Amino acid sequence: MQQKVEINGQSRRQMQKAINEKKKKSRDVTGQEDDADDDDDVSERNCPGIKSKDAGKASACSGCPSQQICASGPKGPDPGIELVQNRLEQVKNKILILSGKGGVGKSTVTALLSRALAADDSERNVAVLDIDICGPSQPRVLGVLGEQVHHSGSGWSPVYVDDNLSVMSIGFLLSTPDDAVIWRGPKKNGMIRQFLSEVDWGKLDYLLIDTPPGTSDEHLSATTYLSEADLTGAIIVTTPQEVALLDVRKEIDYCRKVGIKVLGVIENMYLFVCPCCQKLSEIFPATTGGARRMCEDLDVTYLGGLPLDPKIARYCDEGKNFITEMPNSSITDSCKNIIKELAKYRKETH
Amino acid sequence: MLDDVKHIILILSGKGGVGKSTVSTQLALTLKERGFKVGLLDIDLCGPSIPYLLQLEGKDVHQADGGWVPVYTDDKQNFAVMSIGFLLNSRNSAVVWRGPKKTAMVKQFLTDVCWGDLDYLIIDTPPGTSDEHITVMENLKTVKCDGAILVTTPQQVSIEDVRKEITFCKKTGIHILGLIENMSGFVCPHCTECTNIFSKGGGESLAELAKIPFLGTLPIDPRVGQLLGKTCVKELPDSPSAKTFNGIVDRLVVT
Numbered sequence: 001m002q003q004k005v006e007i008n009g010q011s012r013r014q015m016q017k018a019i020n021e022k023k024k025k026s027r028d029v030t031g032q033e034d035d036a037d038d039d040d041d042v043s044e045r046n047c048p049g050i051k052s053k054d055a056g057k058a059s060a061c062s063g064c065p066s067q068q069i070c071a072s073g074p075k076g077p078d079p080g081i082e083l084v085q086n087r088l089e090q091v092k093n094k095i096l097i098l099s100g101k102g103g104v105g106k107s108t109v110t111a112l113l114s115r116a117l118a119a120d121d122s123e124r125n126v127a128v129l130d131i132d133i134c135g136p137s138q139p140r141v142l143g144v145l146g147e148q149v150h151h152s153g154s155g156w157s158p159v160y161v162d163d164n165l166s167v168m169s170i171g172f173l174l175s176t177p178d179d180a181v182i183w184r185g186p187k188k189n190g191m192i193r194q195f196l197s198e199v200d201w202g203k204l205d206y207l208l209i210d211t212p213p214g215t216s217d218e219h220l221s222a223t224t225y226l227s228e229a230d231l232t233g234a235i236i237v238t239t240p241q242e243v244a245l246l247d248v249r250k251e252i253d254y255c256r257k258v259g260i261k262v263l264g265v266i267e268n269m270y271l272f273v274c275p276c277c278q279k280l281s282e283i284f285p286a287t288t289g290g291a292r293r294m295c296e297d298l299d300v301t302y303l304g305g306l307p308l309d310p311k312i313a314r315y316c317d318e319g320k321n322f323i324t325e326m327p328n329s330s331i332t333d334s335c336k337n338i339i340k341e342l343a344k345y346r347k348e349t350h
Numbered sequence: 351m352l353d354d355v356k357h358i359i360l361i362l363s364g365k366g367g368v369g370k371s372t373v374s375t376q377l378a379l380t381l382k383e384r385g386f387k388v389g390l391l392d393i394d395l396c397g398p399s400i401p402y403l404l405q406l407e408g409k410d411v412h413q414a415d416g417g418w419v420p421v422y423t424d425d426k427q428n429f430a431v432m433s434i435g436f437l438l439n440s441r442n443s444a445v446v447w448r449g450p451k452k453t454a455m456v457k458q459f460l461t462d463v464c465w466g467d468l469d470y471l472i473i474d475t476p477p478g479t480s481d482e483h484i485t486v487m488e489n490l491k492t493v494k495c496d497g498a499i500l501v502t503t504p505q506q507v508s509i510e511d512v513r514k515e516i517t518f519c520k521k522t523g524i525h526i527l528g529l530i531e532n533m534s535g536f537v538c539p540h541c542t543e544c545t546n547i548f549s550k551g552g553g554e555s556l557a558e559l560a561k562i563p564f565l566g567t568l569p570i571d572p573r574v575g576q577l578l579g580k581t582c583v584k585e586l587p588d589s590p591s592a593k594t595f596n597g598i599v600d601r602l603v604v605t
Contacts, residue, residue: 003413006437100397100444102366102477107507134478135364135511180364180514182479182521185449213366213477214396215444216452241575244367247397250444257446272536276543283536283547285572310547317506317549 083197084225087155091127091204092347094226096234096260100247102213104239105268107137108316109306110210113235113342114142115323116335117206118165124205127158129195130169131222132212133181133188139171143319147172155200168199185217192221196229213247215254223258232345233261235303238294239269240286245294252298263345264301266338267291269308283308303341304334351417351461352493355389355468359527359602360486360498362519364511366477368503369532369568371399372575374474376591377499379581380599382429386469389420392433393456393486394476395445401435405579411436417464423579432463449481456485470602477511479518487522497525499565499598503533504552516560528563529553530598536570544569565601566594 048054048061055061056071064070088094097110110128118126130138139145139159147159149172158166170181170191183191201207212218223231234255238248248265255262267290272283286293295302306312309331315322323332352358361374371392378390392400401407409421411432420430434445434455447455465471476482498519502512512529519526531553535546547570557564568574574582574591583592 005411005413005418006439102397103368103503103508104366134480135366135514137507137510140507140510177510178513178517180479180517180521182484182518184453184481184484188480215446216396217448217481220446220448239367243371243399243402243575246399246402246441249442250397253442254444254446257444272545272547274538274541274543275545276538277541279538279540281539283570283572285576287576308547310545310549313505313548 078224080193080197080225081228084193085228087197087199088201088207088226088229091201091207093205093232093345094207094209094229095232095263095342096209096211096222096226097237098211098219098234098251098255099213099237100215100249100251100254101238101244104237104244104248105306106213106237107132107141107210108312109235109237109266109268110208111138111141111316112306112322112331112335113338114165114206114208115321116332116339118162119321119323120336120339122164125164125166125203126206126208127165127201127204128167128169128208128210129199130167130171130210131192131195131218132210133170133183133191133218134212136169136171138167138169138210140319141316142167143321145171145319149173152200155198156194158199158201166201168195188217189221192218193225196222196225215251219254220258223260231260232347233263235263235342236265236300237268238265238291239284240267240282240290241284242288244284245288245291248291249294249298252300262300264303264341265291265295266303267305270305272308275310301341303338306331306334351464352471355465355471355493357469357602358471358473358490358493358495360473360475360490360495360524361501362475362483362498362515363477363501364479364513364515364518365502365508368501368508370477370501371403371474373499373501373530373532373568374472375400375403376574376577376582376595377598377602378429378470378472380583380595381470381472381602383581383583384599384603387428387467389430389432389465389468389471391459391463391471391473392431392435393459393473393482395434395447395452395455395482396476398433398435400431400433400474403578404431406431407435407441409436414464417462418458420463420465427466430465430468432459452481453485456482457489460486460489479514483518484522487524490524495524496602497527499527500529500562501532502529502553502556503548504531504546504550505548506552508548509552509556512556513560516562526562527602528565528598529557529560530565530594531567533570534567565598568594 048058061067114128142161150157158168378388382388412419420432423429535544537544
């Protein structure tokens with residue numbers, strides 16, 4: 001006898017335990033009932049959720065594989081949420097840079113946007129927080145490799161790239177470039193909490209948060225801690241080919257599940273201009289209509305496209321400021337346009 | 351479950367989007383082309399790409415007495431595939447799991463899938479050095495694992511993350527079979543001028559620095575990305591990519 005195995009379908013005895021945990025997690029983040037296709041599961045619906053005082057003690061909990069974990073865990077909302085809220089009170093706009101897929105240019109786009117925002121108005125204070133714990137790229141891309149983070153009475157001082165642009169990354173805390181951060185989720189969670197609650201940013205107009213690929217610990221932690229801190233929304237970065245869009249659609253689904261506003265999608269590497277013959281070619285062909293089509297399908301804003309320029313890869317490796325050194329490039333233009341789009345969501349400075 | 355698997359090879363990279371899944375798929379297909387029985391396990395839970403790359407989206411995994419039956423691409427059952435993508439009912443739905451849940455799933459993939467007799471099992475991983483990777487390492491301690499192939503792109507940003515992955519391999523005692531440099535150079539289809547979009551040679555110098563074997567370079571070739579389940583060495587036998595894949599497989603088969 002063969003039985004179909006599925007995670008969200010009907011025949012899922014195999015996955016029951018897994019689902020219990022997953023549902024609890026999704027409730028933890030959204031704070032609301034997740035009533036998608038679980039009509040056949042009564043016990044699931046009565047789960048009090050791990051924030052409840054009854055967690056692990058309600059009648060529905062008896063027999064649940066996670067009962068013990070729920071009963072023994074700390075009750076109530078995470079105290080970190082309030083700390084983050086207080087710390088980020090003076091930060092007007094907080095934007096997450098997300099992508100389900102790796103290597104699509106999240107860090108590059110974060111760096112470009114932060115530099116464009118900083119160059120646009122010297123009175124404007126901009127900061128970048130890199131929560132990619134296993135592969136931090138911001139120190140290199142922003143040209144502050146090897147800098148140190150200092151502690152003071154008011155918290156960790158970020159590293160200043162420019163007078164009005166600061167950055168914080170785990171990269172500054174590693175002693176050698178070969179150091180690997182081999183951490184499971186809870187440790188990463190602790191680090192992100194520290195980054196969000198203990199860095200002394202001062203007054204900021206924009207805080208851009210660069211994330212690792214996926215929809216896992218780092219993202220859930222950041223979302224949970226920022227839940228009361230008035231997050232402006234998320235910018236999604238993608239490349240045009242279907243294999244990337246596949247993961248990016250999941251990320252948009254994630255944003256909707258946890259209630260993050262999607263400000264828009266940036267399509268990176270969408271065309272390549274041959275430096276020899278100036279002709280255009282598609283390196284990552286948009287066989288399924290690319291990001292534009294996906295934006296239409298999922299009803300999100302298409303913020304713009306950035307062409308693939310070998311110069312940008314080199315500038316990133318060398319940590320140079322592409323925006324001010326190449327003011328006439330089409331990438332710089334696109335970035336400026338994207339900033340204008342973002343201004344719609346912008347809150348006025350103090 | 352992995353007792354009858356003769357060789358296990360991990361495909362790793364600290365960096366995302368460097369082509370781990372493409373390399374995994376093409377290596378597996380090349381091995382199959384040589385007449386081996388091959389399995390491909392995708393443990394990237396948040397962004398499974400293998401079902402799309404092999405055009406197996408919508409296929410189902412079944413539960414038999416012996417465990418989960420993987421998806422076979424052919425009637426002869428020479429190529430078995432397992433991915434979380436087969437367990438999701440919509441290709442757009444996200445798997446939003448924290449570490450412990452991912453650990454349980456990866457463990458289940460390693461212990462509950464009945465691969466049967468396999469010559470090679472290729473394991474495709476997500477980027478980073480976290481839960482999925484630690485779990486794989488822990489569970490492979492008891493079975494014989496040939497080692498890991500690292501994939502990188504030539505630019506420094508990527509090399510930096512791969513250096514971390516090398517440290518990870520050394521710390522966890524996994525043998526490194528070698529390093530592949532992907533996306534090194536793009537030949538313009540209009541003027542055949544080769545441009546090193548993400549610079550060049552970074553992988554080779556990293557391999558020298560870290561004293562690990564360098565397995566070869568793969569250029570950016572949009573045709574390879576569009577093969578979707580077809581074998582590169584068969585469809586594009588004269589392409590530089592096919593030569594590299596053949597070269598790597600030659601080395602793997604000898605060891």
